[in-house]
Amino acid sequence: MIIGIITAITFPLYNTFVENIEYKVCENNRIMLENNYKTYLEYEQIEDKEMVFNDFLDEYDQKICPDGGEIIYKDGHILCTKHSNIIDDTEDQPVPYLYDYHLKIMME
Numbered sequence: 298m299i300i301g302i303i304t305a306i307t308f309p310l311y312n313t314f315v316e317n318i319e320y321k322v323c324e325n326n327r328i329m330l331e332n333n334y335k336t337y338l339e340y341e342q343i344e345d346k347e348m349v350f351n352d353f354l355d356e357y358d359q360k361i362c363p364d365g366g367e368i369i370y371k372d373g374h375i376l377c378t379k380h381s382n383i384i385d386d387t388e389d390q391p392v393p394y395l396y397d398y399h400l401k402i403m404m405e
Contacts, residue, residue, distance in 0.1 A: 299398060301388045319362075319363045319364045319380075320380050322363050323361065323362045323363060323364065323366065323377050323380040324377070324380065325377045326359070326360075326361045326362070327361060327368070327376075327377060330354075330357065330361055330368070330375055331374075333357070334350060334353055334375070337353055345369075345373065347370050350370040351370070352374075354392045356372075361377070362377045362379060362380065364379050364380070364381030365379070366380055367379075
């Protein structure tokens with residue numbers, strides 16, 4: 298019974314610890330990848346583009362995210378789908394209602 302209580306207390310702490318370590322490893326790997334990519338651009342004298350980054354990433358033979366997140370390049374930043382705050386621009390969002398001020402004046 299005591300072992301069950303100790304396990305119930307330590308298991309969530311262990312999971313949180315592992316998640317924090319995976320986040321930090323991913324973040325550090327993305328920083329190293331970004332530095333290597335900038336060095337590559339400078340050395341090859343190539344303009345920074347998403348397609349160039351994707352080609353570079355294909356040849357970069359190291360695992361970036363230990364949790365299996367996909368590495369993407371957006372607005373000059375290297376992001377991970379699991380460890381970065383990514384806002385999905387492709388979601389269907391309602392068109393905001395445009396208030397026609399002239400129509401209101403005409404109706405009064």
